[in-house]
Amino acid sequence: MDEEELHTTAAQRLRSAGLRYTGSRRAVVGVLARSDRPLTIPEILGEDGSLAQSSAYRNLTELIGAGIVHRIVAGDEFSHFELAEDLTSHHHHLVCTRCGRVADVTLSDELEASLDVALAKVAEQQGFHAEHHRLDVLGLCADCARTEEGVSR
Amino acid sequence: MDEEELHTTAAQRLRSAGLRYTGSRRAVVGVLARSDRPLTIPEILGEDGSLAQSSAYRNLTELIGAGIVHRIVAGDEFSHFELAEDLTSHHHHLVCTRCGRVADVTLSDELEASLDVALAKVAEQQGFHAEHHRLDVLGLCADCARTEEGVSR
DNA sequence: ATGAGTGCAAAGGCTTTGCATTAGG
DNA sequence: CCTAATGCAAAGCCTTTGCACTCAT
Numbered sequence: 262m263d264e265e266e267l268h269t270t271a272a273q274r275l276r277s278a279g280l281r282y283t284g285s286r287r288a289v290v291g292v293l294a295r296s297d298r299p300l301t302i303p304e305i306l307g308e309d310g311s312l313a314q315s316s317a318y319r320n321l322t323e324l325i326g327a328g329i330v331h332r333i334v335a336g337d338e339f340s341h342f343e344l345a346e347d348l349t350s351h352h353h354h355l356v357c358t359r360c361g362r363v364a365d366v367t368l369s370d371e372l373e374a375s376l377d378v379a380l381a382k383v384a385e386q387q388g389f390h391a392e393h394h395r396l397d398v399l400g401l402c403a404d405c406a407r408t409e410e411g412v413s414r
Numbered sequence: 415m416d417e418e419e420l421h422t423t424a425a426q427r428l429r430s431a432g433l434r435y436t437g438s439r440r441a442v443v444g445v446l447a448r449s450d451r452p453l454t455i456p457e458i459l460g461e462d463g464s465l466a467q468s469s470a471y472r473n474l475t476e477l478i479g480a481g482i483v484h485r486i487v488a489g490d491e492f493s494h495f496e497l498a499e500d501l502t503s504h505h506h507h508l509v510c511t512r513c514g515r516v517a518d519v520t521l522s523d524e525l526e527a528s529l530d531v532a533l534a535k536v537a538e539q540q541g542f543h544a545e546h547h548r549l550d551v552l553g554l555c556a557d558c559a560r561t562e563e564g565v566s567r
Numbered sequence: 568a569t570g571a572g573t574g575c576a577a578a579g580g581c582t583t584t585g586c587a588t589t590a591g592g
Numbered sequence: 593c594c595t596a597a598t599g600c601a602a603a604g605c606c607t608t609t610g611c612a613c614t615c616a617t
Contacts, residue, residue, distance in 0.1 A: 281571060281616065302606085313574045318607060320572090334487050339606070355542045366536040372528060380551050383519040388556030389508045397548045398533050403541030434591060434596060455581085466599045471582060473597090492581070572615075579608070589598070 264294050267348060274327040285312050286320050290329065290344070299333050299341035299354070299363045335397075336361055346393075353395075357402035364402070417447050420501060427480040438465050439473050443482065443497070452486050452494035452507070452516045488550075489514055499546075506548075510555035517555070 262270070271290050272282035289312075292305055302317055312320075321342055324330035329348065333341040338361045343349070351373065355364040376394065384391040415423070424443050425435035442465075445458055455470055465473075474495055477483035482501065486494040491514045496502070504526065508517040529547065537544040 279571085283572065283616080285573080315575080315608080316573050319609095322608090323572095334489060336487055355537055355540060355544075357542075358545070364540055364542065366533075366540070368532050368536065372532050375525060375528070376549075379521050379525050380549075383521065384508055384551050384553065387508060387517055387519070388559070389510075389517065389551070390554040390556075390559045391508075391551045392511070392553040393551075395548075395550045395552060396529075396533075398537050398542070398544045398546075399548060400537065400545040401543040403543075406541075406543045432596085436591070436597065438598080468583075468600075469598050472584095475583090476597095569617090570615105571617100573613080575611095577608105577610080579606105581605095581607105583602105583604070585602080586600095587598105588600105589596105591596075592594100 267294055271329045278327050289320050293344050298365055299343035301339035301341055354397045356397050356399050357405055358399050359405040362402050420447055424482045427482055431480050442473050446497050451518055452496035454492035454494055507550045509550050509552050510558055511552050512554055512558040515555050
C-alpha cells in the first residue's frame with residue numbers, strides 16, 4: 262500500500278466514525294508510515310515540532326480506535342506506536358531491554374501458520390477468545406550490546 | 415520444584431547479591447508460587463495486608479534483579495509479576511484486552527524449538543543479541559467475552 | 568454556525584524515592 | 593553493631609483531561 266492509498270484508507274476509517282482526517286493526523290500517520298519501526302511520542306513530535314504533546318496522544322487514541330494505529334507497551338518507558346497490521350503486514354519486534362528501542366522482524370508464513378493453529382487451540386481450552394498474537398524477542402540491540410562490552414571490560 | 419526448594423533457591427540468589435530473604439520477601443515469593451497466573455501489586459497485597467505498597471514494589475525490584483521474579487507489562491494498568499521461568503517452566507500468556515487479566519499457557523516443545531531457531535536467525539540478521547522471547551495471545555477472557563455479548567444484545 | 572480538533576496547563580495513576588525507624592545476621 | 597529492609601509520605605513520570613479557542617464542513 263503506497264502512502265497515498267494509506268491516507269485515503271485512514272481518512273475513510275475516521276470519517277465512518279464521524280471524525281476528521283486533519284493535517285495533524287495526516288502528519289502522524291505519515292511519520293509512522295515512513296518509519297521502519299514503532300515510534301514513541303517524543304520521536305513522533307520530534308519529526309513535527311508544531312504538534313502539542315496532548316494532541317499527539319489524543320490523535321493516536323482516535324487513530325487506534327479507528328483501527329489505523331496500534332500501540333505497543335514495551336516496558337516502563339514510553340509506549341511505541343505503529344500502523345495497524347492490516348495497513349502494513351504481520352510482523353514481530355526485537356525489543357532492546359536496555360534502551361527500549363524496537364525493531365521490526367518477520368517470520369516465515371509456515372511458522373506463523375503453525376503458531377496461529379497452536380495458539381488458537383490452547384486459548385480455546387481456557388474459554389479465551391483469541392484475537393491476535395504478539396511475539397517479541399527481548400535482548401540487546403547492536404548499540405547497547407557494544408556498550409555493555411565496553412562497560413564490563 | 416516444590417515450595418521449600420524454591421525458597422532455598424531464592425534465599426541463595428538474594429544472598430549472593432548481599433541481600434536478605436526476609437519474611438516479606440518470602441511471603442511475596444510464596445504468593446507468586448501458589449498462583450497459576452501472574453499477579454498485580456494489589457493482588458499480591460491483598461493476600462498479605464501487612465506489607466506496605468512501597469515495600470512490595472521494592473521487594474519485587476530486588477527479586478527481579480536477583481532473577482527470581484519476572485515483570486510483565488501487559489497494558490496501561492498494573493504490571494503483573496510471576497516467578498522467573500527457570501523456577502517454573504517456559505510458558506506464554508493469554509492477556510485479556512478488556513480487564514487485563516493474564517493466564518498461563520504452554521506450547522509443544524517442537525513448536526518452541528522452531529520458534530527459537532527462527533527468532534535467533536532474524537535477530538542475528540540485525541545484530542540484535544536475543545535473550546528470550548515473549549509470546550502473548552491477546553483477546554477476551556471467558557468472563558469478558560460473556561459480558562461483551564450481553565452488552566451488544 | 569456547529570461540533571470536532573488543538574494548545575496549554577493541571578490533574579491522574581502507577582511506580583519510585585527520601586528519610587527516619589526497625590530488624591536481620 | 594552495622595547495614596539492609598520497612599513504612600509513610602512525597603515526588604516522578606508518562607498519559608489523560610478540562611477548558612477556552614480555532615478550524616473544518
